[in-house]
Amino acid sequence: MSYQERRAIVSFISTILISAIYSAYMVQRYPAGNPYSADIFRFWGSFFLILIPVSIVARIVIHILFNIITSVATKEKEPSITDERDRLIGLKATRNTLYVFTFGFLLAMGALIMDMPPTAMFIILFCSKIVSEIVGDISQLYFYRRGV
DSSP states (O other): OOHHHHHHHHHHHHHHHHHHHHHHHHHTTOOOSOTTSHHHHHHHHHHHHHHHHHHHHHHHHHHHHHHHHHHHHHOOOOOSOOOHHHHHHHHHHHHHHHHHHHHHHHHHHHHHHTTOOHHHHHHHHHHHHHHHHHHHHHHHHHHHHHOO
């Protein structure tokens, strides 16, 4: 298994773990009451604004640990040069990620059109973020395995 394939698998697992742990932590803080109250919007605003830096820091730490463990276990270092194949695979995976997130965004807006509470829109947005990242990681793994 190549370094890029291992990195895609670690990214896939970290996406699931970070999202699950963060969601489990934040769901305890969900305010009860009117679904159209300012508290609900404040909760979802803080949910996403805190998620961004938490996710970035957690990914950096996981990536550093992955590089350390990989270099100790296999004596293999991270490739310093990326070729056209790596760039093409990254672009195709990003394309798939954006397609899935765009579809999720449209679903979230459709939820508002169908008179669902705003919480449904935020949940759909969060789920589409998770699913799009997972699709990007799986796409990357698939393209490295299959070849471009």
